[in-house]
Amino acid sequence: MRTLLVTGGAGFIGSNFIRHMLIAHADVRVVNLDKLTYAGNLSNLKDIEDDPRYTFVRGDISDRSLVNRLLRDEDVHSILNFAAESHVDRSVLDASPFVTTNIGGTLALLDAAREHGVHRFVQISTDEVYGSLDSEGVFHEESPISPNNPYAATKAAAELLCRAYYRTYGVPVIITRSSNNYGPYQFPEKLIPLMIRNALGGKPLPIYGEGKQVRDWLHVKDNCLAIDLVRERGEGGSVYNIGGSCEKENIEVVERICSILESTMVKEVAASSDHLSPHDLIEFIDDPRGAAHDFRYALDSSRIRESLGWSPTIGFADGLKSTVAWYRTHREWTENVISGEYQEYYEKVYG
Ligand code: NAD
Ligand code: DAU
DSSP states (O other): EEEEETTTTSSSHHHHHHHHHHHTTTTTEEEEEEOOOOOGGGGGGGGGGGGGTTTEEOOOTTTTHHHHHHHHTTTTTTTEEEOOOOOOOHHHHHHHHHHIIIIIIIHHHHHHHHHOSSSSSEEEEEEGOOOOOOOSOOOOTTOOOOOOOOOHHHHHHHHHHHHHHHHHHOEEEEEEEEEEEETTTTOTTTHOOOOOOOOHTTTTTEEESSSSSSEEEEEEHHHHHHHHHHHHHHOOTTTEEEOSSSEEEEHHHHHHHHHHHHHHHHHHHTTSSHHHHHHHGGEEOOOOTGOOOOBOOOEEEEEEHHHOOOOSOOOHHHHHHHHHHHHTTHHHHHHHOOOHHHHHHHHHHHH
């Protein structure tokens, strides 16, 4: 039995990853270390909380004595570092928690990994480290790192520490850079769940600027499959792009959500709003990201496709439909994870 330390496992991707691992691998134990910030919710893992191969520890990845104790007492084989402050708009309001967790926390984990000789350290990073593209071109793993917003800068800094620890001390680090994830259990501050929640509640759908920015959408289950492959068979010291090959303008994504809602649950939406069509709820607002708003991300994922045989399995039409259905049937989850803090944040960004 191998023990994995998954950090940030009560968040969106981490909770999907833990569920995937426990189902896919009978010989794996998971210790989930999570601070439970506003974005971490144990209800994301309700269905597996009694699994004897799963242990939850509430704590901070920057807490060196805790991390060292866990690596020693739990005999950790591999670390998968999902824990992060992950929302760009929050980093524009205040970068300091991003620096503390994304950089300082990663450093604490790397030091502990070095001391205890873990066999694998998978750093979950992002395509945002590359910066922004115009309408042409894609990012390769060798493209220069050029982050534009504070969140992306802290993720890039964490990556550079990972690289340096691999080179200097031989800590067996692998980095994944994925594009925008969507799917169940995503905190409703991100584009897709925010729009679904607002539309279901008959609230405005706030699109930044003209909604022309392009994101490359990847279903979270496909990202989990990719991370699992990298964990098992990835090459130490390497970086792997994990892209959905599914570029969409923001306005198209929101229009599609509206159309799904309109065709499948128009009565429910109409009942909670004066608007007959969710499309009428779309509002174009001043862009809170300003000049820091990256125009387009697109990834070349040939490395993971060719060397590990990965490719996305869930198309955007099906994935978005099932995601809308999930939020529709999990409205209690959505309302429970939103705290008073979320209302304050919403006021600050959307007015
Ligand atoms: P999330 O915000 O949903 O979850 C983050 C989790 O980390 C939460 O459970 C939170 O409580 C925990 N956490 C935060 N600070 C911590 C600390 N100091 N110690 C321990 N736990 C802490 O984020 P997500 O969307 O699931 O993203 C997970 C990872 O994937 C992040 O590293 C993010 O940068 C990266 N990523 C996300 C996306 C995406 O589209 N969501 C895409 C590429 C990369
Ligand atoms: O690309 C990977 C990154 O994707 C991850 O590293 C980040 O952790 C994750 O949050 C995500 O960042 P984005 O900024 O791309 O995602 P977000 O869902 O916040 O926004 C997607 C696009 O939608 C972006 O162009 C901004 C726009 N947007 C977002 C919100 C929340 C709106 O127009 N209106 C909104 O209300």
